Amino acid sequence: xxxxxxxxxxxxxxxxxxxxxxxxxxxxxxxxxxxxxxxxxxxxxxxxxxxxxxxxxxxxxxxxxxxxxxxxxxxxxxxxxxxxxxxxxxxxxxxxxxxxxxxxxxxxxxxxxxxxxxxxxxxxxxxxxxxxxxxxxxxxxxxxxxxxxxxxxxxxxxxxxxxxxxxxxxxxxxxxxxxxxxxxxxxxxxxxxxxxxxxxxxxxxxxxxxxxxxxxxxxxxxxxxxxxxxxxx
Numbered sequence: 643x644x645x646x647x648x649x650x651x652x653x654x655x656x657x658x659x660x661x662x663x664x665x666x667x668x669x670x671x672x673x674x675x676x677x678x679x680x681x682x683x684x685x686x687x688x689x690x691x692x693x694x695x696x697x698x699x700x701x702x703x704x705x706x707x708x709x710x711x712x713x714x715x716x717x718x719x720x721x722x723x724x725x726x727x728x729x730x731x732x733x734x735x736x737x738x739x740x741x742x743x744x745x746x747x748x749x750x751x752x753x754x755x756x757x758x759x760x761x762x763x764x765x766x767x768x769x770x771x772x773x774x775x776x777x778x779x780x781x782x783x784x785x786x787x788x789x790x791x792x793x794x795x796x797x798x799x800x801x802x803x804x805x806x807x808x809x810x811x812x813x814x815x816x817x818x819x820x821x822x823x824x825x826x827x828x829x830x831x832x833x834x835x836x837x838x839x840x841x842x843x844x845x846x847x848x849x850x851x852x853x854x855x856x857x858x859x860x861x862x863x864x865x866x867x868x869x870x871x872x873x874x875x
Contacts, residue, residue: 715764721741773787810847815828
């Protein structure tokens, strides 16, 4: 892929991984629309700030009309409330699914025809190692990311005949605002952005960005006893 000929839109690009993804694309010569709910918070010289709230269908449609030359969609925007499926509020659980699942789906349903019209291209969904495993009481996020993974798998098949490649990035904790209260090893979002864009360039369908994600992926074949050994102690 020649990124100098690509036009990308990155949701949630005003901070964290989204900002690093946009920077990486700009460095490789791509035209970049930097989507954010508040575009005035976007600080990315060379990018085109774009108002985008992925949970608002009117905002998504307006973004697609403004960015009609897109060939690469990166669904980075998400939320993590920390809600338990058992004791968390239903409002928080709905927010997790409305953002991570239905927001991502809305973006793909709206932008896939744009990408197809422009001759084809790629979509990258930012998933998580937690789409494969749950680590505690924040089950809403893990469940929503698991559903987002399912959406990624389904649309990968549906969009392939339209010359639109759908990839998923699995990554564990990164050093961003989203994980500020979590005490655990964290990857640099700049490093993850480079790995993600390298994966798109290589035409990968699944980009597993760190050792934690690779280990969890390997444990999937071992079933419940491999994923949750504490249940068998």
